Amino acid sequence: MIHKEQIPSPDDIKNVKRSIQMRMGKIALSNIEHMEARAYRALQDIGLISDAAVPLGTNIEIEVIRDHQHARRQKLTEGPLFLYKSEEDDDSKLILEDLTILILSDSRDVRIAVIESIEKMLLKNPLILTSKSFGLLKASRNAISSPNPENWRPKAILVYDTLNDDILFSLSGIRQSLQNEPVIQDALKFYAPKVIHPSVISCDSISLSIGNPERDHGTLKTLLSDIVNSSSSLTELCSSYLEKMGFLPFAPSYSMATAVKNLVSSKNYSIDVWQDVWKWVDFQNTSLSRYHACSVFVLFPEFIPDGKLPNLWEQILTVVQNSDKKNESSPEFSPWALRRDLALHYTYHLEARLPENDGGSIGYFAWWFSEQVAALFPPDILSAKFCREKWVKPALEFSSLSWLAASAPIQRSFLRQITLCVNSPWAASLLTMMGEHMNELVPTDLAEDSRNRFQDALVFNTFSVLPFSIKITDDPTFALEGSLADTILKWAEYQPEEHKKGLQQLVEMSDTLGSSEGLLDAIKKLGEFDLPKQVVVCFALKRKLLIDQTLTEGIWEIISDFKWRKNVLGNIDYHIQASLIDSLCTLLIENGDKWYSYLPHFIAELCEKEETDEHRRVLFLYVIHTSLASDTVSAVRRLLRGEHKAKFMEYVKEYQDRVETIRYDYPPWVAGKLRGLMASLHVI
Secondary structure: OOOOOOOOOHHHHHHHHHHHHHHHHHHHHHOHHHOOHHHHHHHHHOOOOOOOOOOOOOOOOHHHHHOOOOOOEOOOOOOOEEEEEOOOOOOOOEEEEEHHHHOOOOOHHHHHHHHHHHHHHHHHOHHHOOHHHHHHHHHHHHHHOOOOHHHHHHHHHHHHHHHHHOHHHHHHHHHHHHHOOOOOHHHHHHHHHHHHOOOHHHHHOOOOOOOOHHHOHHHHHHHHHHHHHOOOOHHHHHHHHHHHOOOOOEOHHHOHHHHHHHHHHHOOOOOOHHHHHHHHHHHHOOHHHHHHHHHHHHHOHHHOOOOOHHHHHHHHHHHHHOOOHHHOOOOOHHHHHHHHHHHHHHHHHHHOOOOOOEHHHHHHHHHHHHHHHHOOOOOOHHHHHHHHHHHHHHHHHHHHHHHHHHOOOOEOOHHHHHHHHOOOHHHHHHHHHOOOOOHHHOHHHOOHHHHHHHHHHHHHHHHHOOOOOOOOOOOOOEHHHOOHHHHHHHHHOOOOHHHHHHHHHHHHHHHHHOOHHHHHHHHHOHHHOOHHHHHHHHHHHHHHHOOOOOOHHHHHHHHOOHHHHHHHHOOOOHHHHHHHHHHHHHHHHHHOOHHHHHHHHHHHHHHHHOOOHHHHHHHHHHHHHHHHHHOOOHHHHHHHOOOOHHHHHHHHHHHHHHHHHOHHHOOHHHHHHHHHHHHHOOOO
């Protein structure tokens, strides 16, 4: 006999629910000493803890919060923190408070004072909060000001969570932590991860005046015009440009040089451009300010006073020579590398979380935010080196692994190409802009040492941007879209015959590799070239694929030829092989279809035949990478179930450990892709 199902009554459900709540409340209270204020408020809000008052902000004078110039407050910039002296006579006792936490205070006056304090900050600096946080704070003001816990508590929790997630608020918290002496280490440890690994929602809440500069030239022109019209002096213009546009090496039409020229032309009085610009550089004392100052005088040499050309060349050399990896040991290298690594990290971080998104928009935000972070540190070499070594390099290592695992399809963009491929975009940009007026810069007057330094920098940066533009692009967005060939050929005219010939050959090589036919022919004949030319061809392919979709079928025709894979891909130097496969992965991500089915097996085929352990390891990781990108596992299974499976056990363990190390950092959709692959790695 089957008993009729017993359905509990509403009273039974209510009693059981209350019993569970009481149990949870007892557990929470037993850990009350270790409970954060936010968790306590949340438990109060759902009735698991009684409405006992929490001593949060009860000992703070309201005026200390409201008055940013209060006599007992330390002088810190705007942000979530404020540091003040206690009322006791002991001047050494300082108290640190966080406005974000104080929004949870039982005291209505404290909560109101917190809101008023943040509102004052926003009047002075709107970039203290994202637009989302500002909107929520404004909408929640009345509720948070209520004396009724049922009204203020849920809104206070919501505002707390939003402020806690706001990367601009966290950014200002880091600035405050670094500004104080000594550095506020606990706050720094709390805010730094939020800024280095920002949430997509918080990033998306930031409204920049430009989305994708490559599609928004009209706004670029308007922004440049507004900077000129709103500036009462040359130094004010330079500072305004640096803040609003100076984080990217824009083309001459949108450069600081053009802004300076327009301001000078609009005034009916004389301006000493040389003196004012370099005075501004000395005040800013940053690598970017020096780059923009140089751009003014290489684009408009008429602003260079008599006898000052040697000074300009020395500044140019500081930019073009010390921003490349060859000079990593030089003191000027770190500020450039910091910005480049930050932009690359944020690009990786966001692309892994925003598949099928706009590469130009992601790149623009990444460079803008990179400058916000880089500007947190004093403009000295040691600070930049500290930030790069302690914060950025570890973050870049993790974000690159997430990015590789994601292999997200991203829309093409010239800015994306710059970010992913060019080591020294600022150096290459300044060199490109020098072409038009190279003769007026009188290279013949340079000392031999300076000529050699410039020659080395020019050649190094030329190789890093091959294939570069031969002709000037119509209305380019970035300086690197200009004609670097113009600079090279004009500089070559002043060089000895052997150097002149080499520079001319660089231009000819770029012209060849810049065409689809020339590049495809070079890939076919790759095995016939010496190692340096193989490097150039593979690098040119990588850069070309990021902006040109016409190569797809031509490359497919080459790699689907078994003889080419055997005689060329299977026999070239393994560094060249890895570089070439990396480019092929880009095509796989973009095209799918037959690329998904065949490319992982083409690489597995090489992996099976490879005799050298290190080379085999690299190829195995590429099989993993292409399998993840194509969401397939057959190539992996082929290796791990084949006759040589024992050779791959060590690599499997290494990859499993790598995934385990950062498994909580993967975006959810990437973690989902990894689960199927990781299951296939257990077949041994």
